Amino acid sequence: MNAVESSPLVTTPPRTRIRFGIVLLPNFTLTAFSGFVDMLRLSADDSDFSKPVRCAWSVVGKTLAPVRASCGIQITPWETFDESEPFDYIVVVGGLLHSGPQADDDTLAFIRRAATNGATMVGICTGVFTLMRAGVLDGHRVCVSWFHYWDFIERFPHTDVQMLVADRLFVIDRRRITCSGGRASIDVAAAILLRHFDHATVQKALRILLVGEMQSGNAPQPHPPGLEPATHPKIKRAILLMEQHLGRALTLEELAGKLDLSPRQLERLFKAQTGKSPQTFAKHVRLRTAAWLLTSSDRTVADIASSCGFSDASHLGREFRKQYGMPPVAFREQRAGSAPDEQVCDEYFLASGAGV
CATH class of the missing domain: 1.10.10.60 (Homeodomain-like)
Known part of the structure; x- marks a missing residue:
């Protein structure tokens, strides 16, 4: 195991369906969201029906009001924080930083509850900022895009810069996973799924997406x-x-x-x-x-x-x-x-x- 993936995730027993709760922040990046979800979809079923057999996913929010992506497309949550059942993973997808409100207090409280209950927290793109605001990244290595490195330092001035990584695609540190965003969301989804499924299942999804081999967390950001x-x-x-x-x-x-x-x-x-x-x-x-x-x-x-x-x-x-x-x-x-x-x-x- 490489230095970035320093601590293994807890592997779920076979035939247990993995549940992913996906939180979309205002002005989230559509590529980061769709890449991650398509990896789940294509790995979840043996056939070509995209049935949630091996894993299931749900978009959750404070309300069922649509969330607007940075490109203008709107996604409606499937269930609210209060209605949802426990998840194995909470995936927070961010996007634009300087274009209005980010995560509200209810979203931060939901993230804290899920972390306390043992869920693995995944921050994609600027979703990492929200995990930091929620206080669930303390003592963990954190991956951010090089583009947002100084934004992160400015917003969290007490960050230990030795724990901040801006030169790699993603970092897995115990139950905290952070990803630079964009196409790397496919790679981090593949890395997570390989903890639970066989290589052939994940490789099939990558081939369908015309990605080929996944990039490791050690791969450099462009x-x-x-x-x-x-x-x-x-x-x-x-x-x-x-x-x-x-x-x-x-x-x-x-x-x-x-x-x-x-x-x-x-x-x-x-x-x-x-x-x-x-x-x-x-x-x-x-x-x-x-x-x-x-x-x-x-x-x-x-x-x-x-x-x-x-x-x-x-x-x-x-x-x-x-x-x-x-x-x-x-x-x-x-x-x-x-x-x-x-x-x-x-x-x-x-x-x-x-x-x-």
Whole structure:
């Protein structure tokens, strides 16, 4: 078993139907929901009738009012929290973070009750935020999308960042499962089902979905836009780890250790994939992030310097001037006065790593 799937789930005895309760949050991501449910549907029955023989699933909510997905499609819960029977798994599917209310107090209370009663909690996409708000992730490793890493830190500032994973598809830690979202919902559903069913049953569902082999939790999340593409999974993970540790840059030895490589192997592989050393690439990631923060926030230069791993504002200023040809304040003023079309070009310049 790999390091992410550090603690096995309790396996349900054969011929016991596994029950999944699915909680949809406002503006949930339809792909994450449909991918997970289709894996359940296709694994539940030997024939092609999608009968809930091996497992059953139900969409539950505070009321039976439809829940709107981020794409506009609405799903009506099948039963309410108070009416539902106990579930083996509670799956919370999130989506957009900044577009209105998230989980209400009744939803959080339902999650806490289910966790107390022994259900395994599954957070998909920003459903992880709701599990955190409900207080059921304490002491567990937590997987979030790289895209929402800083949102998570901002909303939960006391998070132990050593327990936060933003470079892998999903994490299984005892009875807590967290997933970065999107297509990875299929992979995490397959990983859960393999705890209870034989490989052929789960593989059949993957083949019908034209997925092929499932990705393991150790597989890297796709690299963020603006990071130079790397075909080797170890380098993809290395770049994501650099993004995740902006405030305290990992040493070459620490980075190599997380990737199960020697420092020399990592340097050689990184140079072949990106044309740069890991240290140089990491510095450019920090500078690019500082440039983005200067144009997208009103944070002080000193605050940005600290967040991006520079010793102080002067240190950031020296490195920034080398990279962008001007000090941070001048860069901010210049971008603030740009026309919309020019801002688009600037954002592309930053995202593409031009000049790096």
